[in-house]
Amino acid sequence: MAYKDYEIVIGLEVHSELKTKSKIYCSCTTEFGGDPNTHCCPICTGMPGTLPVLNGMVVEYAIKAGLATNCKIHQFSKQDRKNYFYPDLPKAYQTSQYDLPLCYEGYVDIETNGEEKRIGLTRIHIEEDAGKLIHEANGTFVDYNRCGVPLIEIVTEPDLRSPEEIRVFLSKLRSILLYADVSDCRMNEGSFRCDVNLSVRKKGATTLGTRTEMKNINSFNFAFKAAEYEAKRQIKLIESGGNVVQETRRWDEAKGVTISMRSKEEAHDYRYFPAPDLMPIVTSDEEIERIRQTIPELPDVRMKRYMENDGLSLYDSELLVASMKISDYFDQACKQTKNKKVLANIIISEAFSRMNEDEKELGEIPISAENLGKLAHLVDTNVISSSIAKKVFAIMWEHDDDPEIIVEKEGLKQISDDGALRQMAEEVIAKNDKVVQDYLSGKEAAIQALMGQMMARTKGKANPKMVIDLLKEILNTKK
Ligand SMILES: [Zn+2]
Structure with missing residues (x-):
């Protein structure tokens, strides 16, 4: 198989939870854990007749993340409904951003194998998290505690070319978000996770191959392994005359393979439309400048x-x-x-x-x-x-x-007294004839044995540079 004839093309979608105290559209806590369905209310569970109110800190943190990653800011931005049915989403839509995300056209510079490389960021938008399904022997349960926890989704250009670049990029991005203090980025709690979009193409090709998406990977290492496996799988498939199918796959860590979940949705499948209950987000130059000042x-x-x-x-x-x-x-x-x-x-x-x-x-x-x-x-x-x-x-x-x-x-002060050290060096030299002969006959390393004795006598307190200089000086008079 000619892996080296192929180029791997990777784009990432990183979801990072913002560290606001309350959720994006209600005052429920964002605290991790808690008994199932105790951190929710009629708003975040989408009861009919409730109205969302946008948490201002979500906008502030998202813009801060954007500025820290060299993004431009849309000063007129809006929120949209992304419609899909899944039991962890009680409203049957997720409030996200479609065509006017808060931040766009940014970049993060990474370095791999001593080479600098710029990874473009297409956009950063705000959205709400979904709940969690818990599968047990007697059925599947749903916990809505995470529903409405604010996220930013950071979408990269397809600029990454290897599993290693994923690891370096994620670690760099995580560190920027931590410095900007907008997210805890706790991977084990899922507050920093990514989807890996990957395709392969023959080297030199200018069009992109068909890509697959691996969802919700919450460790740098898993992302690395999933990408490595998936690239090989696609190349093998193409080499044997098959076609890559555009689909969503999941990384199975225990088996070390990616597994097909469903055919990949296109944007039109989600029937995006502007969120009717939420005002556009308008930001002034002054506001952006004020946020910029808070970035360390x-x-x-x-x-x-x-x-x-x-x-x-x-x-x-x-x-x-x-x-x-x-x-x-x-x-x-x-x-x-x-x-x-x-x-x-x-x-x-x-x-x-x-x-x-x-x-x-x-x-x-x-x-x-x-x-x-x-x-x-x-x-x-x-x-x-x-x-x-x-x-x-x-x-x-x-x-x-x-x-x-x-x-x-x-009493740990270094002994740098020339007289005292010189006397000790002469004693050590006099008592170690064999070592001295070795040194004089050309085994320069033998001097280390003399040095060791000096250090032992002074309990490590002798100035090492002075000791070595003195020993050499005295030994050279014997040549
Ligand atoms: Zn709530």
């Missing part, structure tokens, strides 16, 4: 700042901006030290592994940013070595104290 510095800009101004690597910068809490923490700690690299190192190697061990959430560092910054400063100014810094860090993790006081109290 986004991950891309922070990455650039870390690499260009602070000399951090791409990898380290990515780790720091993965959570806004960590990135804010790093920025705060930076005020105490000039050496951002040492600081980043302490956070990445020490703090991350401790958070991992203690099963803490990313961002729950029990050391104040000020104290951690001071620790980096002590390393930078050679008061302590980086190995002693690990010890001090461990103490600080238990009790968040000023590292200077800890170093003083525990």
